[in-house]
Amino acid sequence: MLGNPHFADLYQNKPYDVQYWGYNPRNLYSFIQLFSLPRxxxxxxxGDNRYGWLAFVRGAKWLIAFSGDRPAHKQWCFNELLPLPKHAVAVPDMMQKLCTGKDASPFQPEHWKITNYHPLPA
Incomplete structure (x- = not known):
């Protein structure tokens, strides 16, 4: 999973077997580093479907996103486009709509412990 480098510590115990890599689109080194990661x-x-092209260039075999992003060329690389929910939903519920198949295992707090956490000074 790619995401903001500041969230990487949350995934250090690989909850749900997720491998997390920090990515900052404003950092050229962060972009170049993507090509050393497994396909x-x-x-x-x-979110923004323009990031689908990044997954496409990296060789992802199957790409899924929500439809309706503009301009339309942002959507050309996807294998599957799902409609956005018609009414307001919580972000986790929206993300879950992108995943099909067997439900994930129940939340387990020990998977989300951050060992190198340092509280901010008061």
Whole structure:
């Protein structure tokens, strides 16, 4: 999973077997580093569909996102486009709509412990 480098520590115990890599689109080194990572099998793009092209270039075998992003060329790389919910939903519920198949295992707090946490000074 690619995401903001500041969230990487949350995934250090690999909850749900997720491998997390920090990515900052404003950092050229962060972009170049992507090409040393394993090729993804599956890419879910929950936000701006322009990031689907990044997954496509990295060789993802199956790409899923929500439809309706503009301009339309942002969507050309996807294998599957799902409709956005018609009414307001919580972000986790929206993300879950991108995943199909067997439900994830129940939340386990020990999977989300951050060992190198340092509180901010008061």
């Amino acid at each position: 993804p099998d599956w890419a879910l793009v929950p």
